[in-house]
Amino acid sequence: MKQAYISVILYMILISALSLFSFTAEKPADKQDSDTLIIRGEKHFKNMRMLTNGKENAEAYFSYDGKKLIYQSTNGHECDQIYTMNIDGSDKKLVSNGKGRTTCSYFFPDDKHILYASTFMANENCPPPPDYSKGYVWALYKDYDIYSANADGSDIKVLTSSPGYDAEATVSPKGNKIVFTSTRDGDIELYSMNLDGNDVKRLTFEEGYDGGAYFSYDGSLIVYRASRPKGKELDEYRELLKEGLIRPHTLEIYVMNADGSNKRQVTNNGAANFGPYFFPDGKKIIFCSNLGDPQGRNFDLWSVNIDGSGLEQITFNDTFDGFPMFSMDGKKFVFCSNRFDAVKGETNVFICDWVE
Numbered sequence: 001m002k003q004a005y006i007s008v009i010l011y012m013i014l015i016s017a018l019s020l021f022s023f024t025a026e027k028p029a030d031k032q033d034s035d036t037l038i039i040r041g042e043k044h045f046k047n048m049r050m051l052t053n054g055k056e057n058a059e060a061y062f063s064y065d066g067k068k069l070i071y072q073s074t075n076g077h078e079c080d081q082i083y084t085m086n087i088d089g090s091d092k093k094l095v096s097n098g099k100g101r102t103t104c105s106y107f108f109p110d111d112k113h114i115l116y117a118s119t120f121m122a123n124e125n126c127p128p129p130p131d132y133s134k135g136y137v138w139a140l141y142k143d144y145d146i147y148s149a150n151a152d153g154s155d156i157k158v159l160t161s162s163p164g165y166d167a168e169a170t171v172s173p174k175g176n177k178i179v180f181t182s183t184r185d186g187d188i189e190l191y192s193m194n195l196d197g198n199d200v201k202r203l204t205f206e207e208g209y210d211g212g213a214y215f216s217y218d219g220s221l222i223v224y225r226a227s228r229p230k231g232k233e234l235d236e237y238r239e240l241l242k243e244g245l246i247r248p249h250t251l252e253i254y255v256m257n258a259d260g261s262n263k264r265q266v267t268n269n270g271a272a273n274f275g276p277y278f279f280p281d282g283k284k285i286i287f288c289s290n291l292g293d294p295q296g297r298n299f300d301l302w303s304v305n306i307d308g309s310g311l312e313q314i315t316f317n318d319t320f321d322g323f324p325m326f327s328m329d330g331k332k333f334v335f336c337s338n339r340f341d342a343v344k345g346e347t348n349v350f351i352c353d354w355v356e
Helices: 002-025 029-035 231-242
Strands: 045-050 057-062 068-073 081-086 102-107 113-118 145-150 166-171 178-182 189-193 210-215 221-226 252-257 273-278 284-289 300-305 321-326 332-337 348-354
Touching: 057 102, 057 321, 057 332, 057 348, 068 102, 068 113, 068 348, 081 102, 081 113, 102 166, 113 166, 145 166, 166 210, 178 210, 189 210, 210 273, 221 273, 252 273, 252 284, 273 321, 284 321, 300 321
Parallel strands: none
Antiparallel strands: 045 348, 057 068, 068 081, 102 113, 113 145, 166 178, 178 189, 210 221, 221 252, 273 284, 284 300, 321 332, 332 348
16 A cells, blocks of 8 residues: 555656656747847857846957957946956956047957047046937037057057047958048048058048948958938938937948948848948848837847848847947857846847857
């Protein structure tokens, strides 16, 4: 009798274990994904980690050896400053001087020097935010200039000192040129210069915003965002520009040769497309867009061939994913996102393995 009772108990335990196993095996994919920071449908991501936790953290870009990231953050500051960290999120260090507002940081190919824009030379205090009574606008602070420094932030050198906005600078992997955005000629155009700030050349000439440019990994191409307003939109663009503002409601992705020749439009969807970056092979571009939510603020990452074909949605978060970049070997991928924010609207840096 005792043995029969024990057998019944063991049978019940076995049934319970099998039931638990069955439940685990049939766990919905979206539930599994949410537990690992990856959202259902994001098939190109694996082993994702959140590297920052709180405040505003954006525009994180790899060092050329793939061991570090440089990024901007409001953590502990009134407005953005530049930090570096290891790709596991450790050893976070302030590398700008903590004055003014900074943006658009990048490593030089030697990984011993960094690049960023700042307003500190004109005013050590944070500039005022843009006037949102005019709707959602970006500020083009006229006090922004571009600086280089040692990787630890020492030995700051000014590379641009022209009147108006100079920012959005990135470096060619070939180590010979910097591409940047400037209002020095009255419109918002792209320019190139040597690593020391000399030999400045204008690359774009059409009226409208041209900016946010990055080189391909072989240094032969530049990808960028641009607006080509017409009619009333052009009138509005001109009026806002006089006030140092831009409304980024329609931006398309373009590609050109590194010398500014052979410009061609990649996207033509009427959305706000920005933050484009080349795949390591130079045949595709990944970019941020509200293509799936044209009237809203739901931005996802998309990829497209450089001829405009093969559009693919990469992220499926219902808030914001942007500022994508591959490591030089193409194995790691970094981006910034509002996903899993502790406080609504916070932006954090995420890194993962890229699955092709």
